[in-house]
Amino acid sequence: MRKTLLAVSCLLGLIIIALGLGVLIPRPLSSALATDGGPVPADSDVRTVFVLSSPIHTDIAFPADPDVIRHFAFMAGDGLDPAWPGVGHVIAGWGGRSFYIETPTWADLKPGPLFKALTVDGSVMHMSLAGSIDPTHPQVHALSLDRSAFERLLDAVSESFARDADGAPVVIAGVRYGPNDLFYEADGWFNALAGCNVWTGRMLREAGITTGLWTPLPGLLTASLALHNEPGEALDYVPGDR
Template sequence: MTAMRTGIRWLVRTVFLLVFLAACGTVIPRPLIAPVKASSASSIHRILLLSGPIHTDIAIPLDEETRAAFSFLDAPDFPLGHPDAEWLVVGWGGRAFYLETPSWAELKPLPMLRALTIDRSVLHVGLAGHITEPQPSVTAFDISDDQMARLLHFVSDSFLRNAGEIAPIADAGYGEIDRFFDAKGYFNALFGCTTWTAAALRSAGLRTGLWNPLPQSLRLSVDVYN
């Protein structure tokens, strides 16, 4: 009984500590000093933060620059030049959970366990048509040419490459125009998809929280500091 009480106390303390750290990570900006605003003469590119209850993606406009930067993705079954494709939607996550849980109805114990511990990472890339704004799950940012170039480099550099070639995962995808690829880094519950998304936004000169493990905390941070 004493051991059980001790275990419960430690569990409560751990949960409290994580909640406290998440709160601090949300209200403390990263970087602490706001970047210098780009010249108003710079071209403006609109990017989107797409957020759900447990996952976030970044939507990048499919213009000539984006198509050129991601030409290595272009294929007959993934046509970057499709006339109805307006956005390249990219997300990062744990391999087991991402691949094996396309919906909550398909949740399995092993992928959940891997997500709570440590797992290899993957990138999920899809093509999207028109995305309606405004809506609660969409946050838009206008960035300059230089900021866009840095974002494109960050995302491109997140692909794991073997001898310079990206590593697609065979027969993996949720629909007809999305693909999975091996990615750099390892996934765990404390540093998961939303922390990658936050890093991508920071690469584009935007401010996030110091640590944003949840979509809700990232949305709050970017709303406050940008």
């Protein structure tokens, strides 16, 4: 029994160390950001995106500006039009197919989807529409991007969709949480160690934002964003190691 407890304690200790290093070590190791270190000029083309976090998941919220609406215009053909009146944000998230689709709330948690999330599962994109978002909410992390960084983030999210022979995203028919969301087929395999929050970090790095080396939980990702990036500055994309 004593040896078992010691082994469990050592394992937990290693996990805690790994999670801590995952936040502290920046990715890329040398920052891919180029800023002037001062206030953003009033006439600069700065866009704000939000990282929205829950206890286990993060999403990226884009402002429903004309270019974003055009980028996700394919959703209108599936019954979810980002150009609808009152839409303030288009929200994108990636996750495990079984767990994401079958667990809209914790009350819906079942052993099957949980097992797949902890092993290997297919993946889906979850797209939803929202109105205004309070940037001061504790589960909202605002990021200011210049035009190039913003466009690269949009492109990176778009590349996460699986596509049909005509190059169109593939909607998952009859699957949604409510009237303001849809699920689409996605590229890649899901695992809890390289899940939705790791995907969010990878998307942000495509925009030149530095994250922690490994951030499998929302709190780890947002902590690394606060640690490695200056708030309120425009972020210029410089190609670097992802």
